[in-house]
Amino acid sequence: MKMIDHICIIDDDAITVFGIKKLLTSTIECNNIDAFSNGKLAIEYLSEIVANKTKLPDLIFLDLNMPIMDGWEFLEEFLKLPIADAITVNIVTSSINKEDRDKSNFYKCRTHHNITYNTKPLNKVEIEKITDIA
Amino acid sequence: MRQKIKNNDNYLIKQLPKATAYVNLNLSVAHISDSWLRDFNLSLQAIEKNSILGVFPTLTTKWKQDIDYAFLGYKNTPKTDKYFDSSTSKCWLEWTILPWYDEAENIIGAIIQIEDVTKHFLLQQKLEKLEILITVKSQIAKIGSWEYDAINDELKWSDMTKIIHEVPNDYEPNTDSALSFYKPGKNQEKISKYLDQSLKDGLHWSDKFQIITGKGKEIWVIATGKPLFEDEKFVGIIGTFQDITEDVKAQQKTKESENLLRTLIDHLPLNVFVKDLESKKILVNQSECDYLNLTSEELIGKSDFDLYDHDVAQVSRDEDLKILSTLEPMLGVETINIRKDGKQTNFLTSKIPLFNEDNDVVGLIGFSLDITQIKQKEEQLTRLINVSALQNKKLLNFAHIVSHNLRSHTANFSMLLGFLIKEKEEQEREKLLSMLIGASDNLLETIDNLNEVLEINSNPLQEKKNIHANTKIDFVKKNLHSLIKNKGAHIINNISNDVYIKGVPTYVNNILISILSNAIKFGQNKTGNKIELSADKIKGYTILVIKDNGIGIDLEKNKDKIFGMYKTFHQLEKSRGVSLYIARNQIEAMNGKFVIASKVGQGTTFKIYFNEND
Missing domain, CATH: 3.30.450.20 (PAS domain)
Incomplete structure (x- = not known):
């Protein structure tokens, strides 16, 4: 089984977080999965890691529609962080809006990070694909 | 000797x-x-x-x-x-x-x-000079003379008289032939009458006649005649003939041009006016008379100050002065006129300087097209566009909300069911099932909320009632009793007891509960948060103001989301965002609005505009 050190899930929906965790544990091995219920909490956490120069997560699952700081605002802040490594940010949204997909492409072009886009619900095949890249 | x-x-x-x-x-x-x-x-x-x-x-x-x-x-x-x-x-x-x-x-x-x-x-010399002068004058003025000697029954025409009659120089007129030159009908009757009167009463005449010349041309003359008497005995008549055809024609032409011009300007669907240097009207057309409800005679000599509201008149006078000084026309400018009776009209006005023959400016010509109706249509259209744009935005927002909310729930169902099918372990299955039930409850609640929004927007507005503000506030305070107690909020009500608002009672309930509860929830401190209520009135609206000293919102960042469904800005329990979203739909359904002023850390002032119309 593939081993991934550290995964972050940013989603305000407890069921989604549960689902992603469940899918992940059946696909790869990971001992460190963190969940954040909005972008603000996640960016605070990541900023601290950057400041302390400790290990960053390898893979981030990002919901778009969240209170306080939504997925887009998170991305905006995340791209500003001085991170040299390419981190996989997988947008997972229930939105099937074309605008959102286009917007994700726009961010993809702006960064060295690896940004992918998936709609809910995620299935095992997609999780395998995502984890394969990371 | x-x-x-x-x-x-x-x-x-x-x-x-x-x-x-x-x-x-x-x-x-x-x-x-x-x-x-x-x-x-x-x-x-x-x-x-x-x-x-x-x-x-x-x-x-x-x-x-x-x-x-x-x-x-x-x-x-x-x-x-x-x-x-x-x-x-x-x-x-x-x-x-x-x-x-x-x-x-x-x-x-x-x-x-x-x-x-x-x-x-x-x-002798003087006489000769006079004779020359008379001849020349008669040639220039085309005045001929004639003389009738009654004793010998002889009629003599001067050369000019013959020229006027277009007869040869050797033509010898007599009383009958002379009269036959007059145009038959009215003209002949008139000259006969004059002759009778002159013979009977010694009256002389001077009048315009139409005569037909020897060459058959119709011309206009002024013919005069004066009877001569010697010892009270009639001896003859002397008189003159003057060809005034050109004058009459010129007059007729002027009259025709004037008539044409007058007909034209009177039937133009434009207000036309000519003003002198003091901006006093010297000519107005029918439209201008109709607009001001006065006759042309009454309008002439009047200035804008006599006819319009003082401020409007001053604006117009300033325009006039600018045109008269710069000589630059003012073309197609939208103006507003307010008559003394208060009626307001929108005009598309042009004013151009008017010059005399010496090229001196003597006044200005103005044209005003009444565009009030067009303007009203334009405003209606703009309003309609704004309403439809707003509706569109709301619909789109709503579609997104529906799509997002329903999809996120169904995605959860789908995912959980996928797990459930494969799950063998009883304990895990129980867990998945309870999650499914939770997801189902959430979906139901969401659908209820969406339904509520739909109902506000699609059903005809329920009847508005006069609502006593303070009674309603007390009711809401009772409703929020436990929240107020828990947060230790201090509500100061400055709304005077005679304030009434117009609205649908259930909407007003929800709006006040949702805004007041937000104000209480987002206090700065654990206790002692102050919330001030006051009322205000501006044209067409009664405003309730809810001012807190809470944590505030970054409006710059959040202006698009503030009333979005399920948008919250603060990490607090139960701030689901839906109540504000519904409140906004309700106030808009009642033709009111929310206005928010806020600064992070300095509190929020929430103004609710209740429209006073039904």
Whole structure:
């Protein structure tokens, strides 16, 4: 089984977080999965890691529609962080809006990070694909 | 004997009434009448010393010649010539010189008779001048004359009269033929009437007539006539003829042009006006009269200050002054006029400077097109566009909400069910099932919320009622009793007891609960948060103001989301965002609005505009 050190899930929906965790544990091995219920909490956490120069997560699952700081605002802040490594940010949204997909492409072009886009619900095949890249 | 006769002669000649002198062959004066000396202011001594020629030294030599002819026995015809008298004024003299015979028919001298004809001559000259003048004048003014001699029944036309009648120079008119030139009908009747009156009552006439000339041309004349009487007996008529065809034609043309112009400007769907340098109206068209409800006569001489609201008049006067000073026209400017009775009209106005023949500006011409209706349509359209844009935005937002919320729940179902099918372990299955039930409850709640929003937007508005503000506030406070207690909020109500708002009671309930609970929830501190309520009134709205000293919102960042469904800005329990979203739909359904002022850390002021119309 593939081993991934550290995964972050940013989603305000407890069921989604549960689902992603469940899918992940059946696909790869990971001992460190963190969940954040909005972008603000996640960016605070990541900023601290950057400041302390400790290990960053390898893979981030990002919901778009969240209170306080939504997925887009998170991305905006995340791209500003001085991170040299390419981190996989997988947008997972229930939105099937074309605008959102286009917007994700726009961010993809702006960064060295690896940004992918998936709609809910995620299935095992997609999780395998995502984890394969990371 | 001769001496005797001579003496006798001398005495006789002395008394002659006409200036007469007898001169000898040597040109010396033999006898002279006193009248000569008197008429020409001469002394006898002066004449007796000189020859006769010395009396009129400046007279032409022709008279010397006549004297010589008389000495030869010729009888001269009277002659006239000029001379200068002692005071060097020009005089005219007529002389008649005959030979002077003695009893034996021998020529012994000449008899000279003279007469000062200066006065006569000058009169003659004046008459000639006058005649020339009259001829020239009559040619220029095209005035001819005519004269009817009643005694001989003779009619005479001057040359100009013949020219006017377009008949040859040798044409000889008579009373019948002269009258036949008048255009048959009214004109002939008129001249006959004048003639009758003039013969009967001695009246003279002067009037316009149409005559038909010898060449068949129709012309306009002014004909005058004045009867002449001698010893109260009618002897004839004199009169004049003046061709005024060109004048009449020019007048007619001017009248036609004026008529055309007047008809044109009166039927233009435009207000047309001409103003003088003081912005006083000197010409207005029918539309302008109709607009101001006054007649043209009443409007002339009036300024905008007499007709419009003072401020509007001042704006118009300033425009006028600018145009009159810069000479630049003002074209197609949207203006607003307010009549004294308060009626407001939108105009599209142009004003252009008006110049006289010398190119001096003398005023301005204005055109105003009433665009009130267009303007109203435009405003309606803009309103409609705004409403539809808003509706569109709301619909889109709603579609997103529906799509997102329903999808997120169904995605969860799908995922959980996928797990459930594969799950063998009983405990895990139980867990999945309870999650499924939770997801289902969430979906139901979401659908309820969406339904509520739909109902607000799609159903006709429920009837608005007058709601006593403070009663409603007390009710809401009771409702939020536990929240207020928990957060230790201090609500200060400054709304006076006579404030009423207009609204749908259930909407007002929800709006006040949702905003007040937000204000309480987001207090800065754990306890002692202050919330002030007040009321205000502006045109068409009653405003309730809810001011807190809470944590505030970054409006710059969040302006698009503040009333979005499920948007919250603060990490607090139960801040689901849906209540504000519904509240906004409700206030908008009642034609009101929310206005928010806020700064992070400094509290939020929430103004609720309740529309006063039904």
